[in-house]
Amino acid sequence: MGKYFGTDGFRGEANVDLTVEHAYKVGRYLGYYYGKQHEDGKAHVVIGKDTRLSSYMFEYSLVAGLTASGADVYLMHVTPTPSVSYIVRTGDFDCGIMISASHNPYYDNGIKVINGQGYKLEAAIENEIEQYIDGELGEIPFAKKDSIGKTTDYTMGRNRYIGYLLTIPTRPFKGMRIGLDCANGASYLVAKSVYDALGAKTYVINNEPNGTNINTDCGSTHIEKLQAFVKEKGLDVGFAFDGDADRCLAVDDKGEIVDGDKILYVCGRYLKxxxxxxxxxxxxxxxxxxxxxxxxxxxxINYEKTAVGDKYVFENMMEHGHSIGGEQSGHIIFSKYATTGDGVLTSLMIMETILGRKVKLSELFHSLTIYPQLLVNVKVSSKDAVMNDADVLKLNDEIAAELGDDGRLLLRQSGTEPVIRVMVEAATDELCEKYVYKMVDLIKAKGYAVE
Incomplete structure (x- = not known):
């Protein structure tokens, strides 16, 4: 990861870690970089945003930087992250920019750049942007006279995306009672429109964004609200999205959570x-x-295991041509239809499975037993020292031997914090707790833990 750009773009608290000056310079460099690839020096960039208060501020800063470098900018306004990816890869655009901090609180924000193929921007270009921000590349020229870029309203891009989603289901949703939790985020203008058009009886919560309520006690990070809603209304199924709608978790007809692992199982089997x-x-x-x-x-059914992060899931899928992959968090990728996780698309694929199987969602997990899981984060002075400690490695092997095929211990370094994550899966919650804290206690006893 770079100084500013992490695995999911440039993210941080608005006007603290990520400022309007940063956004302006990102726009300046992208307009300059892609403009060089055109004879007329004019790049074409599409921008989407979520509903955070600061998203409008960053949108204007990016537009100023881009047009000052001669780029023409097309504004999709509030729209899901996957819609930007779709529009970039199917339209005549050099890149796309999504302004969002996904599932983070409203006071955070982020800038995610998507290349012309609809994929995450290459690290080499991100590095150049960082160098420009830090003044290491010197000044770049301003566009002048008729070379200055223009801005165009492009809400039709969001409508094109909605139209695309409507082509994916193979049967109507007539008679289905569907609950949607839009997290007061980017899906609020899309999800209900799609389900209404497909004939569902749609019930929606948390679709009144005010700039500060995105992800607040709602959406996929607080799915208990949708669980209660599904049970109260007697719905067939519910879907919860995150702030930028690239994730989806479901609630079945009994009010039980259907996480990313269950979605992979149900949809993967149906695809097979x-x-x-x-x-x-x-x-x-x-x-x-x-x-x-x-x-x-x-x-x-075979499976591949990647490092944590949708970036690594996608890279594996592209390298080997796999159809489906994802994370427990509900970030699911269907490579036939998208180049990124797409919450609304994921919900449609779950609906395809329910209607194709002609059963309730709760009836699709008979062969799946989810093991209890406990994860504890330990703040440490040195992640590498812990991961290479002989006593830690010995205890890791001992616990693995005791758990055998009915459990596992996973030690993992956080990619962004000075934290070791200790995770145990076992047949009971008691076993999870026993083995997690056996390892946590050793890390503390060795003097690695810090308050």
Whole structure:
């Protein structure tokens, strides 16, 4: 990761870690960089944003920087992250920019740049942007006279995306009672429109954004609100999105949570039965539940395990041509339809499975047993020292031997904090707690933990 750009763009508290000056310079450099690739020096950039108060401020800063470098800018306004990716890869754009901090609180924000193929911007270009921000590349020229860029309203881009989503389901949703939690975020102008057009009886909560209520006690990070709503209204299924709508978690007809692992299992099996599960393989991260792997083994479905992060899931899928992959958090990628996680698309694929199987969502997990899981974060003085400590490694092996095939211990370094994550899956909550704290206590006893 770079100085400013992490695995999911340039993110931080608005006007603290990420300022309007940063946004202006990002725009300046992108307009300059892509402008050099055109004879007329004019790049074409599309911008979307979520509903945070600061998203408008960053939108204007980016536009100022881009147009000052000669780029023409197309504003999709409030729209999901995957819609920007879709519009960039299907339209005549050099890159796309999404202004969002995803599931973070409203006071955070971020700038995610998407290249012309709809993928995350290359690290080499991000490094150049960082150098420009820090003044290491010197000044770049301003556009002058008729070379100055212009800004165009492009809400039709969001409508094109909605139209695309409507082509994906193979059957109408007539008679289905669907609950949607839009997290007061980017899906509020999209999700209900899609479900209404497909004939569902749609019930929506948290679709009145005010700039400060995005992700606040709602959406996929607070799914208990949707659980209660589904049970209260007697709905067939509910879907909860995060702030920028690239994630989706579901609630079944009994009010139970359907996380990313369950979504991978249900949709992966359905794709296999349709002959559409490329390489007979589902891509997961190392944090996926042991129960998922055992269930896939029983069904004869292969799986890949990547490092934590949708970036790594996507890279594996592209390298090998796999159809589906994702994370427990609900960031699911269907490579036939998208180049990034897409919450609304994921919900449509779950609906395809429910209607195709002709059963309730709660009836699709009979062969799947999710193991209890406990994760404890330990702040440490040196992550490398912990991961290479002989006593830690010895205890890791001992716990693994004791758990055998009915559990596992996973030690992982945080990519962004001075933290070691200790995770145990086992047959009972008691076993999880026993082994997690056995490892945590050793880390503390060795003097690595800090307050």
């Amino acid at each position: 039965d349709k002959g559409e599960l490329n390489n007979n393989t589902i891509v997961t991260t190392i944090m996926s539940n042991l129960g998922l792997y055992k269930a896939l083994d029983k069904k004869g």
